[in-house]
Amino acid sequence: MSEHTGRVLRFSRGIPPIEAIPGDRLAEQVRAVLDEFGPTMFQYPPIGSYLGDPALREQLAKAHNADPDHIVVTTGSLQALDLLATRLLTGDSPLVYVEGPTYDRAARIFERHGARVSSIPVESDGMDIGRLRDRLRDEVPDVLYTIPDFQNPSGVTLSGEKRRELVELAEVYGFTVLEDIPYRRIRFHGTPPPGLGEIAGSARVITIGSLSKVLSPGLRVGYAVSDGDTARTLATLSEGVYLSPVPLCQAVAARCLRLGIVDENVARIVDLLRPRHDAAEAAVRAMIGDAMLAVPGGGYYIGVRLSVDEDEQSFIDRASREGLALIPGSAFYPRAERRPPGELFLRLPFQSLTPDEFEAGVGRLSTVISARTRLEGVNR
Known part of the structure; x- marks a missing residue:
């Protein structure tokens, strides 16, 4: 050839x-934030289990119908995933189930934290729940990681029926589901099924989100929606690594959410x-x-x-x-x-x-x- x-x-x-990326709108909001808050945006934020900018968490809480104190803001969603791996993957040789194929960086994070990472094949409507059910009879994971909407890298979406089955299995077997939703709002056709966190019931589902695909990857704004204890633990862990996300970026993101700029940009x-x-x-x-x-x-x-x-x-x-x-x-x-x-x-x-x-x-x-x-x- x-x-x-x-x-x-x-x-x-x-x-x-x-x-x-709405560069002009972002520049406008940077100027507005600096006009409002001045040089404090260039100071360290508070420490001591600091969950992130309160205005930003308030906006994210509205989007997820969640308590703002259950949300921790991170420097991108991968930072949230790494902190969650530290929090959840304890003991000798913890087990993580992922989709096969899965997001490569997520798999590497779990492996770096010493987990045994094992894949469940994806079908045209998402993870093969029948295969998962069979695997659970042999071994229950500590964590199951999924990208349920327009999955990276396969593009498949987990069907509504499979979402309900997955949540039921998590409830019965007691493993934690991490749903990663960077592409959820980038929908061209069809009606969105409910998020796993929305139908979790008594199952433990933690939602990992990001503004990278809907606003700007350069802002490096990610977050995790969990419970109060987990959010505070993640915040404490983050302080030992990088203190906090960037105050200016968080404030800009909060304004973009509040003013509808994110919704406009998604459209x-x-x-x-x-x-x-x-x-x-x-x-x-x-x-x-x-x-x-x-x-x-x-x-x-x-x-x-x-x-x-x-x-x-x-x-x-x-x-x-x-x-x-x-x-x-x-x-x-x-x-x-x-x-x-x-x-x-x-x-x-x-x-x-x-x-x-x-x-x-x-x-x-x-x-x-x-x-x-x-x-x-x-x-x-």
């Missing part, structure tokens, strides 16, 4: 397109990305058929599963020669799990590419596939 000489098309990072993002999603779905259907795990309907990603007759790195290298940058799909699984020979997962982000660019990328992927692979879709 000849070397490709055109522009490299990148099916790699899932970052917001720059046009999805703008949906209008921007819906055509890209629809065109990406059409391109994948036309050129690589049934390999798509599910039609996302929101978020940033389309996941595909292929049957191949070569090792993953060889496939990635051939794609590179065609001018296509791919992330190895094995990165989205626990490190202790070896992927079955001949099976390849790929994440195809569409949010930062125009429809023409995405179609060109899928065309190059189809060329790589047709050379030495056959397609195998999970829904065939």
Whole structure:
């Protein structure tokens, strides 16, 4: 196969397109915060189990129908996840169940905290609850981690029925569910099912959120919604690592929520990305058929599963020669799990590419596939 000489098309990072960040509105709110609070925004915030900016927690509490004192603000959602791992993964060899595939950085956090991380396969409507039920008969995890809406990296959404089943299992077996919801509001089609935290009942569900995809990743504003004791514990842990999130960023985020800027930006993002999603779905259907795990309907990603007759790195290298940058799909699984020979997962982000660019990328992927692979879709 000849070397490709055109522009490299990148099916790699899932970052917001720059046009999805309301830079001018954010600058206005920075000025307004400094006019109101002056140099205090450049001072240390209070310490002593400080949960975060009270105005910000009040706005987040309204969004989640929660008690503000049950919310702790963090420097991005990964910081919340790391603190929760410290809090929840205790004892010898704690066990975490994740979706397979799952968000790679989350899996690495759990592994770094000494957990045994094991995956439950995803289907077109989310985690395979039947497989989870079978696994629970053998071993109950300390924590189950899920991205229930437009999952990174597969794009699938956990159905309403499966959400209820998952919460019931958590209640019966006593494990903690961590639901990570960065993409929940980036919905292009359909009606959102309830959040796991909304239907938790007596099950323990902790919600991890972020403003990175709906406002600005550079503000580094994440949070966790739990209970009062857990929130205070996380705040205490955070002080031993980085003292607190940045006061200026929190104050700006609070104003953007209160003034409706976040809601306006979500609507703008949906209008921007819906055509890209629809065109990406059409391109994948036309050129690589049934390999798509599910039609996302929101978020940033389309996941595909292929049957191949070569090792993953060889496939990635051939794609590179065609001018296509791919992330190895094995990165989205626990490190202790070896992927079955001949099976390849790929994440195809569409949010930062125009429809023409995405179609060109899928065309190059189809060329790589047709050379030495056959397609195998999970829904065939």
